[in-house]
Amino acid sequence: MRDETKYALKKTAFYFVIFTAVAWILIPIIVAFLYGFTTKTDYYNPDIIIPHSYTTKYVHTILFTLGAWEGIKNSVIVATLTIIISFILGIPAGYSIAKFIFPGRDTIKLSIVALRMFPIPVMAIPLIVLYIRLHLADTLLGVALAHTAMALPFVVLITSSIFGGVSKEYEEAAMVFGLTRLGSFMKITLPLALPGLAAAAMFTFVMSWNEVFVASVLTLNHRTLPAQVLSIMAGSSGGAAPDYYKFAAAFIMTLPAMLFIFFARKYLVTMWGITLK
Structure with a gap:
């Protein structure tokens, strides 16, 4: 295996590890943001992955009511x-x-x-x-x-x-x-x-x-x-x-x-x- 191929494989593996680590951290945060502000209708709709309508009702209730x-x-x-x-x-x-x-x-x-x-x-x-x-x-x-x-x-x-x-x-x-x-x-x-x-x-x-x-x-x-x-x-x-x-x-x-x-x-x-x- 030539040096150029080894270098490319190492670089690809390095970026894959970095991408995996970043995704491991960011995906839960993004999901918490999306579903923490979505409406009840969008949340329980099985055809919707990314909500279309949002509300601050739940955050406001947790912060000030509860x-x-x-x-x-x-x-x-x-x-x-x-x-x-x-x-x-x-x-x-x-x-x-x-x-x-x-x-x-x-x-x-x-x-x-x-x-x-x-x-x-x-x-x-x-x-x-x-x-x-x-x-x-x-x-x-x-x-x-x-x-x-x-x-x-x-x-x-x-x-x-x-x-x-x-x-x-x-x-x-x-x-x-x-x-x-x-x-x-x-x-x-x-x-x-x-x-x-x-x-x-x-x-x-x-x-x-x-x-x-x-x-x-x-x-x-x-x-x-x-x-x-x-x-x-x-x-x-x-x-x-x-x-x-x-x-x-x-x-x-x-x-x-x-x-x-x-x-x-x-x-x-x-x-x-x-x-x-």
């Missing part, structure tokens, strides 16, 4: 608290792992990853009992703390990689000119790492936004959007919501996260650039 708008506000608050708490705890830990050599450093990194091996449903009952005793049940802070426990291992590992990509010579030069280690971190290392930290914040936000099990178990009146949508879809009259309401709910849940990633995508590329130096 309380999903309140869930969106709760999700934003919980995700913001999760980012803040995760960074307060994770940035010092990531910096220490990246910049200092101490006994057990590799063991600590492995232990951080191992924290994600325990399934959350197994810990649900002890977590609920603990939250009731601490008066954190059915509070946004309680959900944020639970999400922080889930996101913190990733934040530590990501920030350690980011800080490891910042040359230590910059900090040493800053300390030669009179800055303390904290001062060199605040004025030199942190500004260089900000794009990567923004990407870590994006990961944390999306994780908190999409999490449903913990939010459903720990809250009743102050639920985040996924938990609220799950409650709406399961608690509708007749035991289950119509399919077009489910598609509308999927669109409502997907759109904010997509917008957040769209505006923060340049920081994601920057993070990988810093990490792979």
